[in-house]
């Protein structure tokens with residue numbers, strides 16, 4: 104059986120992902136020319152490589168079109184319901200670190216925790232005639248964190264496809280849930296992270312789609328061992 108590994112074809116994870124595979128002794132060669140989106144692995148005839156974007160990789164892991172992938176934990180947990188049932192996080196790769204956080208305007212002086220935010224959300228309709236609006240592209244993680252973990256039900260999600268940090272200033276939302284690494288975009292937009300508002304500490308992971316045909320395939324474990332040996 105041929106196993107497919109999906110690697111980032113572009114973006115911030117591409118180079119670090121290739122470096123790990125090189126250190127693991129897994130040499131990838133493009134099929135066709137350098138711009139090709141398929142690859143082979145030297146000496147591993149039963150493995151092929153698909154080059155996709157980080158978010159495509161999490162989707163393809165979820166539907167089992169690929170066997171392994173390198174992508175951000177945030178994209179997997181946001182993209183897949185019951186992520187741990189559908190995929191296995193085989194290794195954390197030590198790059199692509201970023202936190203998914205809840206951030207509010209710095210001028211909300213009385214709001215430092217999720218409990219404070221819960222109080223704001225309860226009063227919001229009475230005060231402003233509408234629900235608290237949260238700008239995010241992380242719908243699933245936001246709902247899990249607010250509703251299931253913190254029992255906050257009174258809010259509305261405003262889908263953001265970019266420049267999420269600008270939403271409170273532009274008036275399209277009151278607060279945000281977004282990814283941050285250095286924190287400079289939050290600071291530039293006068294937003295602060297709640298003290299217990301880190302939803303997920305994400306990094307690039309080597310992820311396996313849980314598939315029945317992996318159970319007796321020795322190449323599956325060999326690949327996982329090789330990647331782990333490079334860390």
Ligand SMILES: Nc1ncnc2c1ncn2[C@@H]1O[C@H](COP(=O)(O)OP(=O)(O)OP(=O)(O)O)[C@@H](O)[C@H]1O
Nearest residue numbers: 113114115116156157158159175177199200201284
């Ligand atoms: N400062 C950051 N901002 C956004 N994402 C970051 C940051 N630092 C690390 N990441 C991680 O990088 C991953 C996304 O990578 P990237 O933005 O390169 O993907 P992409 O190629 O743009 O994918 P797509 O186009 O499909 O969205 C996510 O898992 C995210 O957690």
Ligand SMILES: O=P(O)(O)OC[C@H]1O[C@H](OP(=O)(O)OP(=O)(O)O)[C@H](O)[C@@H]1O
Nearest residue numbers: 265268281282283284285286287288289
């Ligand atoms: O904490 P910081 O280091 O300031 O990084 C956070 C910012 O980086 C990302 O955007 P990016 O400009 O990379 O574009 P993207 O949303 O397309 O990834 C992310 O969406 C934040 O806006």
